[in-house]
Amino acid sequence: MTYQATYTKEEEFWEAFRQFNTLFDFDGWSSHKANKEHTDEFGQIIKEGETYFSRSHGQGWGQKLKLSWNSMDLLLTLVMFNNQTTQAIASNLLEAQLDRIREAQHRIAVKAGFEKP
Numbered sequence: 001m002t003y004q005a006t007y008t009k010e011e012e013f014w015e016a017f018r019q020f021n022t023l024f025d026f027d028g029w030s031s032h033k034a035n036k037e038h039t040d041e042f043g044q045i046i047k048e049g050e051t052y053f054s055r056s057h058g059q060g061w062g063q064k065l066k067l068s069w070n071s072m073d074l075l076l077t078l079v080m081f082n083n084q085t086t087q088a089i090a091s092n093l094l095e096a097q098l099d100r101i102r103e104a105q106h107r108i109a110v111k112a113g114f115e116k117p
Helices: 012-020 069-079 086-109
Strands: 029-034 050-057 064-068
Touching: 012 029, 012 086, 050 069, 064 069
Parallel strands: none
Antiparallel strands: 029 050, 050 064
């Protein structure tokens, strides 16, 4: 059976990925271009030059989960696609992150004398 991508528009994929990544603390997923051929956690081949995704896990530096674009698309489909609850949680977490960033920027600007308290 051939896999058919759910996110046919790249912008939709990246938005779902951004929302999905809010569900992780500081050790979220990151995207990379493959320098060599890899095999992901589900046995999918990641060819040299393709975008793949990784996330550190465990205690060691070299312990990384790797997912191909298609595997990440499938994971996003399972967790995010047409799931209003998960999307709402992710949106709330993203807004909270942005609020913390804005507050930190304001504190820095006040200390630097660019803004009044």
